Amino acid sequence: MKIYNLRRGGGKTIRLLCISEYTNAPILCVDQAHKNFIKREAQGLNIKIPEPITIGEMDRATRGTHIAPDYIVDEALTYLQALIERLSGGRLSNPLAVSFSEKE
Numbered sequence: 001m002k003i004y005n006l007r008r009g010g011g012k013t014i015r016l017l018c019i020s021e022y023t024n025a026p027i028l029c030v031d032q033a034h035k036n037f038i039k040r041e042a043q044g045l046n047i048k049i050p051e052p053i054t055i056g057e058m059d060r061a062t063r064g065t066h067i068a069p070d071y072i073v074d075e076a077l078t079y080l081q082a083l084i085e086r087l088s089g090g091r092l093s094n095p096l097a098v099s100f101s102e103k104e
Contacts, residue, residue: 016072017042020049025070027052030082038074055083 006012017038020027027049029035035052042049053071073079085093 013038013041013074014045016074017045017047017049020072021047023070023072024050025072026050027072027074028058028079029054029074030079031055034075055079055086 016027019025020042027038029038029052031054035054038049038052041047081093081095084095
């Protein structure tokens with residue numbers, strides 16, 4: 001897993017769009033607004049990506065239909081928080097701290 005930890009506006013999303021095009025891995029998005037943003041960015045840059053997947057779509061997709069084994073997560077901390085909140089039924093919604101270790 002590669003982690004891109006750059007400042008806001010540092011090109012993280014564009015890098016992920018290029019990786020998505022190259023690998024044909026879908027980008028996981030927090031919600032429909034984020035998905036629409038990803039699609040607009042890709043279209044504006046003429047980058048061909050598979051259809052992005054929201055948390056809700058992923059939940060439905062993993063219950064019987066095919067989902068790609070490889071994926072990309074844009075805005076990972078926001079995604080993680082939304083996913084935990086969804087899975088906990090809203091009981092867990094405010095992480096106090098997180099840590100990351102990059103796999104070698």
